[in-house]
Amino acid sequence: MALIPFASSSSISLPKYLHEDQNELSQECRHLMSSLPRDKGWVVNHLFNYQGFWHTTRQLQGVLASQKLFQAQQTDLFLVTTPKSGTTWLKAMAFAILNRDRYPCNNDHHPLLYSNPHDLVPFLELKLYVDNNVPDFTNFVSPRLFSTHMPYISLPDSIKNSKCKIVYLCRNPRDTLISLWHFTNKLRPKTIGNISLEEAFEKFCKGVSLCGPFWDHVLEYWKQSLEMPERVLFVKYEEIKEEPKVHLNRLAKFLGYPFSVEEEKLGVVDEILNLCSFDSLSNLMVNRMGKLLTGEDNKAFFRKGEVGDSGNYLTPEMIQHLDVITENKFIGYGLEV
Numbered sequence: 094m095a096l097i098p099f100a101s102s103s104s105i106s107l108p109k110y111l112h113e114d115q116n117e118l119s120q121e122c123r124h125l126m127s128s129l130p131r132d133k134g135w136v137v138n139h140l141f142n143y144q145g146f147w148h149t150t151r152q153l154q155g156v157l158a159s160q161k162l163f164q165a166q167q168t169d170l171f172l173v174t175t176p177k178s179g180t181t182w183l184k185a186m187a188f189a190i191l192n193r194d195r196y197p198c199n200n201d202h203h204p205l206l207y208s209n210p211h212d213l214v215p216f217l218e219l220k221l222y223v224d225n226n227v228p229d230f231t232n233f234v235s236p237r238l239f240s241t242h243m244p245y246i247s248l249p250d251s252i253k254n255s256k257c258k259i260v261y262l263c264r265n266p267r268d269t270l271i272s273l274w275h276f277t278n279k280l281r282p283k284t285i286g287n288i289s290l291e292e293a294f295e296k297f298c299k300g301v302s303l304c305g306p307f308w309d310h311v312l313e314y315w316k317q318s319l320e321m322p323e324r325v326l327f328v329k330y331e332e333i334k335e336e337p338k339v340h341l342n343r344l345a346k347f348l349g350y351p352f353s354v355e356e357e358k359l360g361v362v363d364e365i366l367n368l369c370s371f372d373s374l375s376n377l378m379v380n381r382m383g384k385l386l387t388g389e390d391n392k393a394f395f396r397k398g399e400v401g402d403s404g405n406y407l408t409p410e411m412i413q414h415l416d417v418i419t420e421n422k423f424i425g426y427g428l429e430v
């Protein structure tokens with residue numbers, strides 16, 4: 094097997110999911126990688142195309158380990174996104190909904206006040222990326238709440254074949270791209286400098302982005318939500334922004350934790366929305382100064398949290414180009430983003 098060369102020196106200060114050190118990978122992953130199509134990553138050296146989607150080295154190991162080892166329970170709940178679609182926000186809202194009896198949102202000790210949502214709701218594939226062991230999920234109370242960026246095709250069979258529910262959050266490709274571009278440049282080692290918007294745009298349009306092609310990721314889950322509406326809920330970032338109450342209610346109902354009339358009267362829905370809002374989360378000490386268990390600065394997950402910020406960066410030609418791709422990809426599926 095030909096080993097792929099890695100520039101390990103640039104990985105040292107990166108979060109673990111971006112490390113490329115082959116010594117930490119399973120034999121199976123190393124073998125597979127040598128036969129997969131690869132391209133240059135946005136932050137790290139390589140992205141690998143597995144089952145039609147692009148992954149970093151560690152993420153690929155996590156996907157493989159999830160497929161092999163993860164045993165879903167019928168009551169599990171999954172929050173699925175492409176990177177930079179509002180994952181942090183969705184995690185906060187789902188956590189607050191599910192745990193509101195244990196942790197009322199008006200309580201000064203609510204976990205969201207002291208932990209970043211990513212530490213409260215782990216990414217399944219990141220939990221599994223290190224040494225191929227099944228991590229200890231036994232401290233998770235039922236229903237277990239997970240998140241993932243995995244495309245539908247790569248989900249473990251035990252998830253696909255179970256009754257567990259999936260919430261898919263989609264964001265428009267323009268804002269997703271701009272958010273990803275900013276995030277990438279926060280992570281890029283100083284020695285290699287920033288990735289230009291033009292390069293990021295070209296890669297994104299070609300589908301070569303983390304868990305991309307963006308459009309294929311979205312479309313897979315959209316189709317599942319049409320086929321199995323009781324199992325897959327498809328929500329849009331922009332729609333939650335527009336009508337937060339409506340969508341928080343919808344989310345709670347789908348997850349099996351609807352708000353009672355009494356709770357509505359007491360303002361519980363508003364309390365959750367306030368607690369999870371961009372302004373509230375991004376101003377907490379933990380999210381201004383803290384780091385995730387996996388090493389990222391918490392503040393990297395909060396930038397502007399607005400709809401349409403891409404208009405400040407993309408040229409009209411770029412926007413048109415993205416819109417044409419979107420139209421061509423989604424034609425006939427009744428999906429608008």
Ligand SMILES: Nc1ncnc2c1ncn2[C@@H]1O[C@H](COP(=O)(O)OS(=O)(=O)O)[C@@H](OP(=O)(O)O)[C@H]1O
Nearest residue numbers: 176177178179180181182272370371395396397398
């Ligand atoms: N509470 C809340 N409400 C609304 N928007 C929010 C919230 N928290 C984070 N954000 C914005 O979401 C963007 C980050 O996306 P993700 O959370 O999906 O990132 S990640 O995939 O988990 O790395 C990123 O978007 P941009 O501001 O456009 O870059 C964040 O600012």
